[in-house]
Amino acid sequence: MSTQDTTLTGSLLSAHELRKSFGPTPALDGASFSIRPGEVVAIMGPSGSGKSTLLHCLAGIVPPDSGTITYSGRHLTALSDAERSALRRNDFGFVFQFGQLVPELSCVENVALPLRLAGIKRKDAHRAAQKWLERLEVSDVGHKRPGEVSGGQGQRVAVARALVGSPRVVFADEPTGALDSYNGERVMQLLTDAARESQAAVVLVTHEARVAAYSDREIVVRDGQVRDAAVAV
Amino acid sequence: MSIGHTLLGLLESGPRHGYDLKRAFDEKFGHDRPVHYGQIYSTMSRLLKNGLVEVDGVESGSGPERKRYAITKAGITDVGQWLAQPEKPDPYLQSTLYTKVVLALLTGRSAVELLDTQRSEHLRMMRILTDRKRQGDIADQLICDHALFHLEADLRWLELTAARLDRLAQEVSA
Numbered sequence: 001m002s003t004q005d006t007t008l009t010g011s012l013l014s015a016h017e018l019r020k021s022f023g024p025t026p027a028l029d030g031a032s033f034s035i036r037p038g039e040v041v042a043i044m045g046p047s048g049s050g051k052s053t054l055l056h057c058l059a060g061i062v063p064p065d066s067g068t069i070t071y072s073g074r075h076l077t078a079l080s081d082a083e084r085s086a087l088r089r090n091d092f093g094f095v096f097q098f099g100q101l102v103p104e105l106s107c108v109e110n111v112a113l114p115l116r117l118a119g120i121k122r123k124d125a126h127r128a129a130q131k132w133l134e135r136l137e138v139s140d141v142g143h144k145r146p147g148e149v150s151g152g153q154g155q156r157v158a159v160a161r162a163l164v165g166s167p168r169v170v171f172a173d174e175p176t177g178a179l180d181s182y183n184g185e186r187v188m189q190l191l192t193d194a195a196r197e198s199q200a201a202v203v204l205v206t207h208e209a210r211v212a213a214y215s216d217r218e219i220v221v222r223d224g225q226v227r228d229a230a231v232a233v
Numbered sequence: 234m235s236i237g238h239t240l241l242g243l244l245e246s247g248p249r250h251g252y253d254l255k256r257a258f259d260e261k262f263g264h265d266r267p268v269h270y271g272q273i274y275s276t277m278s279r280l281l282k283n284g285l286v287e288v289d290g291v292e293s294g295s296g297p298e299r300k301r302y303a304i305t306k307a308g309i310t311d312v313g314q315w316l317a318q319p320e321k322p323d324p325y326l327q328s329t330l331y332t333k334v335v336l337a338l339l340t341g342r343s344a345v346e347l348l349d350t351q352r353s354e355h356l357r358m359m360r361i362l363t364d365r366k367r368q369g370d371i372a373d374q375l376i377c378d379h380a381l382f383h384l385e386a387d388l389r390w391l392e393l394t395a396a397r398l399d400r401l402a403q404e405v406s407a
């Protein structure tokens with residue numbers, strides 16, 4: 001786990017003037033962002049405005065064409081691929097809208113996977129995974145495959161997997177997008193409660209206001225730009 | 234909705250007579266309920282008394298509709314403050330928000346900023362309700378949820394309006 005100090009501004013992860021194009025029109029057009037340790041920030045905006053691209057850049061999944069990303073005092077863009085992968089494995093957790101669990105593994109094995117990859121013994125990893133499943137109110141699905149559980153249960157398993165390695169940042173892209181409002185809210189509540197307790201920051205992409213209301217603050221992306229001048233770094 | 238601010242906003246583009254104010258108001262904002270002359274006169278006399286408008290000229294004839302009103306500096310400041318101040322997120326404030334957006338466009342102020350300010354005010358209220366819901370019992374949860382769904386509907390309208398500002402601006406200035 002990273003132990004380096006945060007930058008002077010107190011931000012854990014920040015991005016300055018990110019630009020990224022996939023074709024002629026930019027997906028990100030000078031977007032800036034900053035999050036403090038333990039903070040929950042919602043990234044809102046219309047569909048296609050660049051929310052997911054911003055999240056992917058912040059998480060080191062997609063390299064920006066230009067701009068800087070600083071995590072815990074280090075320039076993400078200056079790291080090697082191997083260093084970035086290690087960072088994603090050790091410091092970050094991920095929750096997406098669908099298709100993130102490995103279909104061949106049981107739910108408890110899915111949750112244990114990040115710990116196994118970090119070299120933790122199978123028995124210990126499974127014990128920790130089972131504890132997280134309990135915490136997310138799905139202790140009874142551990143032995144099932146992802147294909148055999150409901151959407152709401154699957155997202156809880158995914159949240160458990162994102163949090164099991166004690167990440168410092170959880171990236172969640174429309175984590176409730178495929179759920180009904182009851183399950184969506186329950187997942188948000190469990191995710192933000194667990195993140196707050198373990199002091200993990202959450203970068204939450206959503207276009208739904210009721211989901212964003214679980215955050216500490218929001219930013220709005222329009223046409224690849226962050227609109228709120230107050231939070232632009 | 235504040236009729237005083239709306240009339241002041243209409244005066245920003247130039248002095249108008251009472252009857253002209255009524256016509257402009259009905260055309261822009263009176264879709265389902267035209268304003269009464271009486272309301273215009275009582276509002277204008279209040280604005281006069283408060284120094285937000287002044288009488289710019291009087292046509293021959295009698296009756297208050299003959300007066301021509303002009304907005305004062307204090308009046309312009311008043312409109313600006315009203316537009317910059319987000320509305321308390323209550324249900325049924327759509328007509329106020331609509332009026333504010335149209336007036337912002339008419340007077341060359343930023344409608345996008347107005348919508349953004351209102352959005353963040355709504356979200357602030359939604360956060361408070363969400364927090365109350367997390368800590369409350371089932372009754373609190375249901376009551377908060379009801380309010381949250383209404384605020385969410387408002388927010389969707391704000392978002393849609395933001396997406397249609399260009400078209401609205403064209404129509405308003407036509």
Ligand SMILES: Nc1ncnc2c1ncn2[C@@H]1O[C@H](COP(=O)(O)OP(=O)(O)O)[C@@H](O)[C@H]1O
Nearest residue numbers: 022026027045046047048049050051052053054
């Ligand atoms: N991998 C990709 N290849 C091509 N275009 C992409 C890719 N990812 C995103 N885009 C484009 O970039 C823009 C922003 O997309 P995205 O960040 O997914 O928006 P959002 O998450 O806000 O809906 C869109 O126009 C989208 O089509």
Ligand SMILES: [Mg+2]
Nearest residue numbers: 051052053173
């Ligand atoms: Mg997206």
